[in-house]
Amino acid sequence: MSGQWIVGVDLGGTTTKLAFINMDGEILHKWEIPTDNSNEGQNITINIANAIDDKLGECNERKTKLAGIGMGAPGPINYETGVVLNVVNLGWQDNFPLQESLHSLTGLPVAIENDANCAALGEMWNGAGKGASDLVCVTLGTGVGGGVIANGNIVRGINGAAGEIGHITSIPFGGAPCNCGKSGCLETIASATGIVRLAESELSKPESKGQLAVVFAKNGKVTAKDVFDNARNGDELAKKILNEVTFHLGFALANIANTLNPEMIVLGGGVSRAGDILLDGVKANFSQFTFSAARESTKLSLATLGNDAGVIGAAWLIKNKLNL
Template sequence: MEKKLIGVDLGGTTAKIAVLTKDGEIEEKWSIRTNTEDKGSHIVREIGDSVNQKLTELQMDNSEFYGIGVGTPGTVNYETGTVKGAYNLNWVEEQNVSEELERLTGLSIQLDNDANVAALGERWKGAGEGGANVVFVTLGTGVGGGIFAEGKILHGVRGAAGEIGHVTVVPENGYPCTCGKTGCLETVASATGIVRVAKDLAKTYKGDSKLVRLIQKDSKISSKLIFDYEKDGDPFAKVVVDRISFYLALALSHIGNMLNPEKIIIGGGVSAAGDALLQPVKTYFETMVFPTVLESTKLSIATRGNDAGVIGAAWLALPKDEETSL
């Protein structure tokens, strides 16, 4: 009997949980509400209870599993299995996640940052195609990332490796960022950042544009709407997409020139724009990178969507001598 894996992708709204084969194929998946009440003190217990209940339903016991991998927001201490500063979980103080979840389930626990596990999922079973050098950039409400280099996820000395959203792309007169800096990639290439750029550019745009008229009427717009208008040929939408593509390509070119990965994968909600985003980013990227990087580092859109997190989390629990898709 081949042992299986459990992956947990913990978010501020829901915790997604899945049972996977050791080859990374999802067999069962479900989700529970993330209960952030009482300083998030119920979260780990409710995940443990949900896992135990599901295994009972499936008539499976712990001997059939390698363990549980968990992706979580916040700063992860990889030696102690603790998490701190996950504010969307209401975890201000340090949480003993690994110890508590192991006590509840009886299974070994492996823990990592949520952006890192999404990177692992795309790298293992998605657009990364099992490559040893893959970078994942997620464009959503914020901008995050994970770096898989020489066959290992990079954490850095304090767990801050992969903070791609805080690469400076507007060195002068940039927007303020939640991190305290100005001009970060997150301020112009996140879903909210793209809307901010559009609203600012609309103030001085002189041509005819349906999108500009919507903005002038103070109508609600979204990054998706901007890309939809761009696909329909709206000239102002094309200006906006060109601007944010330049900023994103600039940040990705730094990553390419520094790390020379096989793939840089763009994921998150904004990546649903597909080629409307990928092609202009590629065009700029190709003018910004070292010739060897141009020949060897490819940009692509993520393929695993919301499943990337549970797949990457499950990979954490896989004994490294059992890896089958490298």
């Protein structure tokens, strides 16, 4: 068994990441394919199965080299059955039997989990949270996702929707609408999309000035990276936006720490690449709102696996399921 590989799959709305991973959580081969969500998403698992076969051929390996497939997918998932309960951007109908579909096409054991949970498992197995069995992972990307690990196990909740940190209410009244149907969610503030929305709201004011305003005037838009870069250079408007983001993120994470008392909270996703300017502000607010026992025991850090966290965590799923 030790010489076998695991297939890790991280299914996204536009791109699917795949990797062959060894039993130590190390990536041996990784590649990407487009996610074809046409025809009610019927091509997605077919394309994944074909991509695995093609890569095995390139590596001159037989399918017996593979122990199984672990896969992260967006949305709430029934882990026991591998059914995706509902997802908005892949074309699937509600209650899509993802595990069964992929198993029937490949003949391999398959384990399915929410993609943010997989990122958390990846960071626990071989990333920033290595060695920690109580861990919260927050992914700050286009949206805000979360994975909660307690005593080494993913906390899924009654229907697989636990860890939806992005939908903690941050602005109870008058907040921006969220894709989930609520308003004022953390996702509307701390995601890349939310940061841009905050910036454009500030920049639309006639009195806005400074370097970020110059970027906006020149390009007609700004990015989350523009906000962080200009805040780092002392731009007052960019710093104001950053302070709002880190306040709400630190406040939400403090309440999570007060509830769960994890050993670590790991920040990942594209927004986390801002680095210390984000982390330092979050830590300051986190410290202010955290109960003393949790404040002293919970460490905040940046994820280390980047875009590889999802495939590594997905591989851990099958290793754990099969007791490899």
